[in-house]
Amino acid sequence: xxxxxxxxxxxxxxxxxxxxxxxxxxxxxxxxxxxxxxxxxxxxxxxxxxxxxxxxxxxxxxxxxxxxxxxxxxxxxxxxxxxxxxxxxxxxxxxxxxxxxxxxxxxxxxxxxxxxxxxxxxxxxxxxxxxxxxx
Numbered sequence: 522x523x524x525x526x527x528x529x530x531x532x533x534x535x536x537x538x539x540x541x542x543x544x545x546x547x548x549x550x551x552x553x554x555x556x557x558x559x560x561x562x563x564x565x566x567x568x569x570x571x572x573x574x575x576x577x578x579x580x581x582x583x584x585x586x587x588x589x590x591x592x593x594x595x596x597x598x599x600x601x602x603x604x605x606x607x608x609x610x611x612x613x614x615x616x617x618x619x620x621x622x623x624x625x626x627x628x629x630x631x632x633x634x635x636x637x638x639x640x641x642x643x644x645x646x647x648x649x650x651x652x653x654x655x656x
Contacts (some may be wrong), residue, residue: 523577523601525609527617528567535576536561541585543578543596548628564593566617577601580610586618591619592625608638 537557540546548557560581570578578597584590592614597606614623624643627635649655 522571523570523604523632525570525604525606527613528569529607530561530564531576531618533558533561533566536579536581537644538581539576539596539598540594542598542600543602544599544628544630545594546594560593566590566614568613568617570597570606570610572601578606578610580614581601581644584621587620587621589639590621590623595625595631595647607634611638620622623641 533554535552540549540551564581564583566580566582566584566586568580568582572638578601580592581594584591592611595607595610597610598629604626611623612644622641623638625635626646627640
């Protein structure tokens with residue numbers, strides 16, 4: 522049976538395993554273990570999906586739990602994708618912070634997933650990448 526719940530933190534090894542077994546490893550710094558460890562420690566909102574205790578998906582976020590929740594990662598092991606697990610983790614995220622706006626960057630191949638769930642494209646999102654100077 523698959524359970525979805527909030528956790529305080531997950532183990533680095535679990536984080537890495539799910540990234541590698543989902544499509545996210547292609548877009549994450551998998552060769553930088555200290556950075557991955559900081560990503561785990563720096564998140565203050567974890568919603569997980571587990572089957573018999575084994576991590577099969579997670580939502581890693583940063584939230585004030587009232588106004589904004591930034592979804593940094595939503596990952597589900599490929600063999601479990603298409604079963605409503607990602608949606609379930611987002612529903613749980615909304616339950617935890619019901620008044621917070623959910624904000625995320627979507628991978629190119631996940632745009633349809635988020636649109637299907639009702640997420641809207643925001644035309645005023647800006648980013649400054651690491652190493653890019655301020656003008």
